[in-house]
Structure formats: structure tokens, C-alpha cells
């Protein structure tokens with residue numbers, strides 16, 4: 001399992017971006033999320049995260065709506081919601097070494 005808790009007490013899930021770096025995402029998918037994590041792999045080592053362009057997200061959601069299916073879920077990089085992200089960046093304390101090294105490096 002690759003879920004954990006941020007020192008800010010949020011539950012996060014780790015996934016690898018396309019460049020192979022582990023990044024934390026909010027465990028709960030959000031409306032404004034723009035990162036697809038291959039669902040079967042959420043919570044597992046090696047889960048892959050891909051940033052989805054806004055236009056593509058809208059197209060995917062519109063297609064799901066037309067098909068009467070629930071929209072696919074997308075995630076938000078935890079560093080954009082973490083109240084302690086700046087703290088991490090500076091000191092690296094309170095989190096794992098991996099977290100300290102990867103906050104602030106969300107793929108574009």
C-alpha cells in the first residue's frame with residue numbers, strides 16, 4: 001500500500017509521475033483535480049499519475065455525461081492543498097525524505 005498521512009493530517013496517496021518521481025496527491029478525488037491516477041493501482045507502489053489537460057478533462061467528462069456514466073475521478077497534487085507545503089519545502093522535517101524531496105514538482 002502506498003497511502004499515508006501528511007503531517008497536516010490529510011490523507012494522501014503516492015503515485016509516480018511520468019518522469020518517475022513519486023508525488024503525493026489528495027486521497028479524495030476533487031472536481032478541480034487534473035491528474036489521472038490509474039485507478040486499479042491507487043494505493044499501490046508504482047501507481048502512475050498523468051496530468052490531463054483541461055480541454056481533455058472537459059471532453060472526458062462531457063462524454064461520460066452523454067453516456068450516462070459517472071465522470072472519471074481526478075486528483076489534486078497535495079502540495080497545492082497542503083497548508084504545510086511551504087514548511088516541508090524549507091525544512092523537510094515532519095515528513096518522509098521522499099515527501100521533502102518531491103513537493104513542488106508537479107508535472108506540467
Ligand SMILES: [Zn+2]
Pocket residue numbers: 006007008009010078081082083084085
Ligand atoms: Zn499536507
